[in-house]
Amino acid sequence: MMNLVEQLDPDRLMNEQEAADFLAISFRTLQAWRVRGGGPRFCKIGRAVRYRRADLVSFAGATSASTTTEADAKRGGANG
Numbered sequence: 495m496m497n498l499v500e501q502l503d504p505d506r507l508m509n510e511q512e513a514a515d516f517l518a519i520s521f522r523t524l525q526a527w528r529v530r531g532g533g534p535r536f537c538k539i540g541r542a543v544r545y546r547r548a549d550l551v552s553f554a555g556a557t558s559a560s561t562t563t564e565a566d567a568k569r570g571g572a573n574g
Contacts, residue, residue, distance in 0.1 A: 502547075503547065504546070504547050505547070506546070506547045507546060508544065508545045508547060508550070509544060509545075510524055510543055510545075513534070513536075516545075516547070516550050517550060534549050534550050536549070
């Protein structure tokens with residue numbers, strides 16, 4: 495079992511499912527973002543895909559908005 499300090503380590507590497515759970519999205523969404531772009535930064539270690547906790551926090555912060563208009567603008571327009 496991981497202690498709180500380990501869980502909050504900004505350099506902690508998470509697997510795909512842990513990262514998806516952290517962002518409250520499906521792991522399939524993460525996979526699609528890796529192919530199309532627009533998702534959080536990730537690391538490839540051999541064949542394994544890992545996400546740094548700090549990159550997930552940064553991604554979530556960069557995509558936060560207070561209105562749908564602001565959210566659309568961050569995505570590149572209403573048609574994204």
